Amino acid sequence: MSVPTLTLNDGTKIPQLGLGVWQMQDDEAPGIILSALNAGYRHIDTAAAYGNEAGVGRGIAESDVPREEVFVTSKLWNDRQGYDAALRAFDETMGKLGFDYLDLYLIHWPMPAQDRYVDSWKALIRLREEGRIRAIGVSNFLPDHLERLLDETGKAPAINQIELHPYFQQAKQREVHAKLGIATECWSPLGQGEALSDPILTEIASRYGKSAAQVILRWQVQLGLVTIPKSANHDRMRENISIFDFELTEAEMAQIKGLDSADGRIGPDPATADF
Numbered sequence: 295m296s297v298p299t300l301t302l303n304d305g306t307k308i309p310q311l312g313l314g315v316w317q318m319q320d321d322e323a324p325g326i327i328l329s330a331l332n333a334g335y336r337h338i339d340t341a342a343a344y345g346n347e348a349g350v351g352r353g354i355a356e357s358d359v360p361r362e363e364v365f366v367t368s369k370l371w372n373d374r375q376g377y378d379a380a381l382r383a384f385d386e387t388m389g390k391l392g393f394d395y396l397d398l399y400l401i402h403w404p405m406p407a408q409d410r411y412v413d414s415w416k417a418l419i420r421l422r423e424e425g426r427i428r429a430i431g432v433s434n435f436l437p438d439h440l441e442r443l444l445d446e447t448g449k450a451p452a453i454n455q456i457e458l459h460p461y462f463q464q465a466k467q468r469e470v471h472a473k474l475g476i477a478t479e480c481w482s483p484l485g486q487g488e489a490l491s492d493p494i495l496t497e498i499a500s501r502y503g504k505s506a507a508q509v510i511l512r513w514q515v516q517l518g519l520v521t522i523p524k525s526a527n528h529d530r531m532r533e534n535i536s537i538f539d540f541e542l543t544e545a546e547m548a549q550i551k552g553l554d555s556a557d558g559r560i561g562p563d564p565a566t567a568d569f
């Protein structure tokens with residue numbers, strides 16, 4: 295069963311489930327990408343900071359799947375923010391990937407203390423106007439950062455990639471996205487493995503002959519989110535994409551909603567993150 299797509303605010307279509315490749319070595323990336331493409335993945339999430347853009351590009355080039363059938367995201371790292379610096383960083387990313395266009399480019403973190411994300415955003419707008427990127431977005435942006443982009447450029451991001459898993463559900467942030475027409479993408483969608491032994495999730499999973507990971511990913515898809523679980527293991531990759539043959543009930547969606555926790559965040563707080 296193929297992965298459904300979401301249409302972003304600029305008309306770009308993104309597969310709702312992709313493979314995250316954080317913490318994969320550049321030299322292991324081509325093999326993992328080939329394995330993912332064989333399992334049916336057509337969406338890969340990398341970043342300059344992951345150090346594996348070259349391996350991701352090589353994996354796609356070496357596969358039988360045409361480049362235009364794979365949706366690839368990369369991200370601008372924090373030390374390359376600013377208008378000119380972002381343009382140069384994008385050229386380097388494209389050189390490493392070996393592509394002549396990118397599907398989605400994100401500002402990785404707002405880094406409010408640097409105060410350069412509006413200039414970085416203007417560079418991304420230019421790259422999109424030049425046809426070098428299909429869609430542009432952000433990651434880890436809080437509502438006030440999003441409002442500022444809109445106020446100063448009139449252009450809303452297509453997507454905001456944020457930490458989102460059963461123990462950190464970001465309901466208020468999702469409401470802001472919906473109001474502004476911004477899609478929500480979940481990073482660490484499995485809570486980096488933390489939520490997989492949760493008794494509520496394992497109980498729901500057993501009803502369908504599925505795993506807790508599959509229930510989490512299905513919950514995210516049914517909420518209308520984009521999700522990018524990471525696995526370097528072929529069997530778990532297959533497991534994670536095999537979620538389009540069952541449906542959670544409203545009662546089960548409500549049970550999972552109840553797992554949200556005010557202190558469930560795993561990663562840094564974007565309001566203060568400075569690295």
Ligand SMILES: NC(=O)c1ccc[n+]([C@@H]2O[C@H](COP(=O)([O-])OP(=O)(O)OC[C@H]3O[C@@H](n4cnc5c(N)ncnc54)[C@H](OP(=O)(O)O)[C@@H]3O)[C@@H](O)[C@H]2O)c1
Nearest residue numbers: 314315316339433481482483484485486507523524525526
């Ligand atoms: N924008 C940002 O700031 C940001 C931050 C963090 C992450 N991300 C993106 O989000 C992606 C995913 O996040 P993540 O890598 O932090 O965590 P994650 O996807 O929530 O969890 C990955 C962990 O779960 C394991 N796993 C995967 N599928 C499994 C399954 N079916 N059963 C049991 N274990 C399973 C993986 O191990 P195996 O590999 O051994 O299967 C790995 O240890 C990243 O790769 C990256 O692309 C973005």
